[in-house]
Amino acid sequence: MLLKGLLGLAPVFAAAFAGTPVVLWHGLGDTCCNPLSIGGFTSYLERELNGTKVLSLKIGSNFVDEMKNSYLMNSNDQVAEACKIIREDPDLKNGYHAVGFSQGGQFLRAVAQRCRNPPMKVLVSLGGQHQGVFGLPRCPGSSSTLCEYTRKILDYGAYWSWVQNELVPAQYWHDPNDEQTYANKSIFLADINNERVVNQTYRENLSKLEKLVLVKFGADSIVQPRESSWFGWYKANQDVAVSDMEDTALYKEDRIGLKTLKESGRLDLLEIAGADHLRVSEKWFTENIINRYF
Numbered sequence: 390m391l392l393k394g395l396l397g398l399a400p401v402f403a404a405a406f407a408g409t410p411v412v413l414w415h416g417l418g419d420t421c422c423n424p425l426s427i428g429g430f431t432s433y434l435e436r437e438l439n440g441t442k443v444l445s446l447k448i449g450s451n452f453v454d455e456m457k458n459s460y461l462m463n464s465n466d467q468v469a470e471a472c473k474i475i476r477e478d479p480d481l482k483n484g485y486h487a488v489g490f491s492q493g494g495q496f497l498r499a500v501a502q503r504c505r506n507p508p509m510k511v512l513v514s515l516g517g518q519h520q521g522v523f524g525l526p527r528c529p530g531s532s533s534t535l536c537e538y539t540r541k542i543l544d545y546g547a548y549w550s551w552v553q554n555e556l557v558p559a560q561y562w563h564d565p566n567d568e569q570t571y572a573n574k575s576i577f578l579a580d581i582n583n584e585r586v587v588n589q590t591y592r593e594n595l596s597k598l599e600k601l602v603l604v605k606f607g608a609d610s611i612v613q614p615r616e617s618s619w620f621g622w623y624k625a626n627q628d629v630a631v632s633d634m635e636d637t638a639l640y641k642e643d644r645i646g647l648k649t650l651k652e653s654g655r656l657d658l659l660e661i662a663g664a665d666h667l668r669v670s671e672k673w674f675t676e677n678i679i680n681r682y683f
Contacts, residue, residue, distance in 0.1 A: 410480055476504065488515065497512055505597070513604065516609060550574075562578075591646075595646040601650050616633070
């Protein structure tokens with residue numbers, strides 16, 4: 390009888406030890422629940438966090454739609470859908486941590502800036518493209534056809550209106566040789582980076598994070614330049630030399646709250662030396678993210 394009683398209390402003990410829920414957002418060409426990628430990572434996190442809820446965002450009704458949406462669904466619509474999912478989940482009402490993989494990093498940053506309730510507490514961006522990309526040397530994801538289509542269209546006209554509205558990587562394409570066109574035409578990245586006008590709500594909301602953790606992959610072959618993962622970007626009118634985050638106008642003018650976060654000790658820059666894009670081990674993540682921030 391005693392054993393039966395203790396077993397009956399197991400869910401109560403598990404709930405007591407469960408921590409802040411975690412929301413995940415996958416990258417280009419991936420899906421929420423693929424056991425070989427984010428699905429496997431979700432299971433690992435649930436084990437490491439003693440049954441804490443882990444929600445992997447699903448933008449689409451099935452595997453095929455979700456993969457296509459990662460390439461072809463307007464980023465602003467994806468962020469709005471993610472905000473709705475998060476807002477309507479009762480388990481997240483007291484706040485949550487977030488982990489973004491590749492483009493999921495800037496998407497979750499947009500969630501933090503646009504959708505404060507429930508509050509995001511810690512945002513971890515793994516290989517995000519926070520200042521955008523200028524080049525797709527090796528498209529990731531499961532569909533080579535979609536990848537090649539994306540590359541060709543970007544080469545022709547990343548800032549054409551129909552491309553901006555329908556091709557996700559175009560929405561964070563950032564041409565350092567034509568900053569004015571980027572600022573005027575980019576429908577997603579230029580907006581969340583306050584390139585046209587300073588949206589104080591975006592700035593204030595990001596500044597409310599307990600921690601912003603930006604992870605750069607030292608041998609990243611996807612993100613060009615790889616310093617974009619740390620908000621670094623090319624110096625003016627060329628695409629070779631790169632400025633660190635602290636030397637960019639985005640930081641100096643504190644347009645989205647990066648300077649506020651850094652000066653208050655709430656912005657951490659981590660690097661996985663010698664690692665290609667998203668090549669992160671469970672051991673590294675446990676030691677450097679879970680044990681420090683979750």
